[in-house]
Amino acid sequence: MTDATLWTPPGMGDEDKISFLAFREGIPNAANELIRVWLLQALPANRSYSRPEYAQAAFLKFQSAMGQDFGFRRGNFDYYYDEEVIILLSRLDQTNLAYFIDYVLAHTKLSEFLYKHLESILLEARSSWKVGTQGDSRRLMVRVPAAVSEIVESITDKSGAASTLLRKAWNKAFGTDAEPGAAYSAAVKSVEVYTGEIFCPSNRIATLGTAIRDFQAKPSKWAFTLGSADSSNLDQLLGMMKLLWHNQNDRHGSTNYQDVSTEEAQAAVLLATTLVGWFDNGLVYRVEE
Structure with a gap:
């Protein structure tokens, strides 16, 4: 499954391009840093200070909803700083990282720019996940070929x-x-x-x-x-x-x-x-x- 609009390194033959552009299961490790940057933009936070204060509730509620202990703890305050958020995110494997992104999408009203930005990251990383619409929410959904997706939507x-x-x-x-x-x-x-x-x-x-x-x-x-x-x-x-x-x-x-x-x-x-x-x-x- 390939997308002709995706970038490929120069000098690749057709067979190499097909292999390079093949979609990867879940979220590829190579996209982790971009995903973390996106989450720092998308997570609920008080951004009125020079250092944003990220609500602990998003992490604690996700941990509770998943029924797993990821080591998310309530500190002396009800917020984390960005370096703490990055450490917490690093505790999630690729599957749970996808679930966390989906939880944020389902429970946070974001700008259209952030939805499109996440989809761009996932597409360029050839992730099998895409940003889709489920009811009134944006959610992660398994990517299907664009032609199939258009027919389904119609x-x-x-x-x-x-x-x-x-x-x-x-x-x-x-x-x-x-x-x-x-x-x-x-x-x-x-x-x-x-x-x-x-x-x-x-x-x-x-x-x-x-x-x-x-x-x-x-x-x-x-x-x-x-x-x-x-x-x-x-x-x-x-x-x-x-x-x-x-x-x-x-x-x-x-x-x-x-x-x-x-x-x-x-x-x-x-x-x-x-x-x-x-x-x-x-x-x-x-x-x-």
Whole structure:
């Protein structure tokens, strides 16, 4: 995954550029100093003095929210100086540093400049995290290719139940506070908003499984604009719906119960986004009443 706008050292061949521009998991160590400088600008502080006084509460509340002891302590005053902040930040590994940044984003109202500046740091460091929007807050989210991101935004920015559910699915699958089970469930429900109406309109409580059953019973009732009428396009559409439905292993308690992994949830959300996009644009429709 590369971005043509990113800088590369001169003299690199194409293969070297691809390797150099590949996004790194989490926050690369090389970006630590820039991240710390950004946090010194973003953290709540009293800046009316020559030395800013950084609120201890941000660190102590994060430590409490994480349920881990990072050695953040309340001193004689309710603030830290910048050199103390840098020492405290150095105690966080790359994963917890990302969580701390996300905590600051979620709980602090920042200027648009600071949001863009953080995204610029993460992008130039080829971090797998990016600054995204979740509800009314800016949050860290897993970076996806720009073309995919634009399509997702065009779908989730719409009003309606499907867009709301799909937006929730993306936040729970690609955010720092990932909940894979909730993400997968919301992805399925976003598709069900359409499949019930398209494949079994007389059934007001139709699940995706019900729609698959009715669709499979007589596929000639429906058409899909991608591919010719005599092609296997309907079979492939049905296969995608089955793939989404049958791999939600945490839907019911059984001997085969299995928690949904983050990777499975992300795959399901990407698949649901494609299906919702097709259904929302009327590309799958009934041809026989």
